[in-house]
Amino acid sequence: MIDAEKIRSEFPMLVAGDKDAKPLAFLDSTATTQKPACVIDAMDDFYREHYSSVKRGVYRLSARTTEAFEATRKNVAKFINAKTEDEIVFTRGTTESINLVAWSYGRKFFEEGDEILISGLEHHANIVSWQLVAEMKGAKIKVIPVLDNGDLDLAALPGLLTPRTKMVAQFRRYREPHCRNYRDRPQARPASQNFD
Ligand SMILES: Cc1ncc(COP(=O)(O)O)c(C=O)c1O
Numbered sequence: 001m002i003d004a005e006k007i008r009s010e011f012p013m014l015v016a017g018d019k020d021a022k023p024l025a026f027l028d029s030t031a032t033t034q035k036p037a038c039v040i041d042a043m044d045d046f047y048r049e050h051y052s053s054v055k056r057g058v059y060r061l062s063a064r065t066t067e068a069f070e071a072t073r074k075n076v077a078k079f080i081n082a083k084t085e086d087e088i089v090f091t092r093g094t095t096e097s098i099n100l101v102a103w104s105y106g107r108k109f110f111e112e113g114d115e116i117l118i119s120g121l122e123h124h125a126n127i128v129s130w131q132l133v134a135e136m137k138g139a140k141i142k143v144i145p146v147l148d149n150g151d152l153d154l155a156a157l158p159g160l161l162t163p164r165t166k167m168v169a170q171f172r173r174y175r176e177p178h179c180r181n182y183r184d185r186p187q188a189r190p191a192s193q194n195f196d
Contacts, residue, residue, distance in 0.1 A: 010036040030094075030123070095125040098169070102129035106167070112138035114166040120146040126169055139166065 008014050013034045017024040026034050035043075046068075052061040054069045070085075077085040091097045106129075110116075116130045120143050134141050142160050145153045152170075161168075 010038070012037055012040065094123075095129075098126055099129045102133045106130070106133035106137065106139075110134070110137040110139045110166055113164055114139040115142050115162060115164045116140070116167045116169065117142050117144065117160055117165055119144040119152050119170040121152060122169075122171065126171065130167070130169060140164075144170065 011034050014024055014026065016022075050061070050065060050068070052059075052065045054062070054066050056062060073085045073088045073090070076082075076088050082088060089097075089100070091100060106116075110133060114137070116134055116139055118126060118130060118141060130141055133139070142165075144160060145156055147153050
């Protein structure tokens with residue numbers, strides 16, 4: 001059972017609140033996120049005691065920073081159950097991640113007439129890259145419609161998925177009732193993989 005109060009107590013911003021709202025409920029996590037004390041401390045420690053370039057230098061400090069960076073990649077791989085750490089690519093955010101997939105996978109594998117399926121609730125970070133690569137490769141964007149109550153019309157999904165669907169890219173949390181219309185970080189997967 002998740003102890004929400006305990007987790008909350010680890011986030012200085014949530015404990016301190018702000019001057020207008022205490023306790024603070026922070027709902028803008030898709031744009032940026034609050035950090036727990038251990039993350040703030042690690043960042044502080046890094047900037048004060050260890051800061052140097054990653055994979056850019058042969059001096060001791062840089063080698064140690066590179067080691068720590070790669071150890072983090074391993075930890076992340078373990079945390080999300082990736083097959084190997086080679087599957088982990090660090091980016092600055094969602095837009096950059098989706099651009100990367102669109103311009104690498106999309107530019108190489110999309111062909112004329114292929115279809116990219118997004119939903120009518122996407123942030124432009126999950127629309128524009130697909131539009132650009134679709135235009136370049138002659139692919140087509142299809143959209144899962146939104147019902148009047150704000151849910152996605154999942155009944156329309158079987159009709160939208162076709163043998164030409166090469167990519168399904170949609171934000172992740174829409175099926176959870178308490179997250180209705182809540183936009184989580186988008187996920188993109190080649191249509192050949194299962195998605196849920
Ligand atoms: C719902 C949603 N998706 C995606 C993004 C884009 O994220 P990023 O700034 O990491 O590119 C944002 C940014 O505010 C967002 O609110």
